Amino acid sequence: MTDQPIDQPTEPFSEQPTFIVLVEDNPTDAELTIRALRRGRISNQIQLLEDGAEALDFLFCQGNYAHRSMTNQPKVILLDLKLPRISGLEVLRQLKSDPRTQMIPVVVLTSSAEDQDMIESYQLGVNSYIVKPVDFEQFNEVVKQLGFYWVLFNQSPLL
Numbered sequence: 001m002t003d004q005p006i007d008q009p010t011e012p013f014s015e016q017p018t019f020i021v022l023v024e025d026n027p028t029d030a031e032l033t034i035r036a037l038r039r040g041r042i043s044n045q046i047q048l049l050e051d052g053a054e055a056l057d058f059l060f061c062q063g064n065y066a067h068r069s070m071t072n073q074p075k076v077i078l079l080d081l082k083l084p085r086i087s088g089l090e091v092l093r094q095l096k097s098d099p100r101t102q103m104i105p106v107v108v109l110t111s112s113a114e115d116q117d118m119i120e121s122y123q124l125g126v127n128s129y130i131v132k133p134v135d136f137e138q139f140n141e142v143v144k145q146l147g148f149y150w151v152l153f154n155q156s157p158l159l
Contacts, residue, residue, distance in 0.1 A: 019045040020151065021074040023055040023091065024109075025083050029132070033078065033109070033143055040144030042151055044075065052086025055079070056094060059101055073104050076150040081110040081117055089120055096125035105150055109143075 020037070024030040030048055037046065049055040057063035059077075061070050077095070081088035088108065095101045107128040108121050118129050130146065133139045 018075045018151065019047060020147075021047045021049060021055070021058065021077045023049045023052070023077065023079045023083065023088065025050050025080065029080070032136075032139060036140040036143035037147045039140060040147045042144075042147035044151055047074070050084075052083040052088060052091045054085075055083075055091050056086060059095065059104075060098075070100055073101065075105070075156070076154075077104055077106045078109045078146075079106055081108060081112050081121070089117070089124065092121060092124045092126055103156065105154065105156065107146060107150060109146070 020042075022030060022033055024033065030050075034046055034048070047058065049058055054064075055077075058065045058068070059073070061068040079088045079091060083091070088110065092106055092108070095104065095106060102125070105127045106125075107130060108117075108126050109130050109132060110117070111132050112118075113131045121129050128146075130142060133142055
């Protein structure tokens, strides 16, 4: 994946003060999430990252994302747990153990309703854990509300 946001494929990623990172390997789930955010009138730029290794590179400004500044971090990270290369739990572990990224809100948005995944996520410092609803309308409503809360209402300290 290049560092171009999914909803603006012809323009390079611009470092806006408020953007969302979506870490999702399933193209259908990624598209549904982005559409639900847009339907909820969340117009912030969305950076789609397709696996855990790419997410860590982007968030820690390394590899293909070495040009990014660590001072420009997302408003919220929507993180799937079942990712290729590096799992979502390992991404969460690294984010919450590094002082440069530990304050970024992370919402696990996953199909896993396993107690152990939920417990480990909270032990690692996740801010919220949401199991993706199977019903399309419920999924849209959950993502819309999630976007409202984390992007519009939640107050975070300046990072």
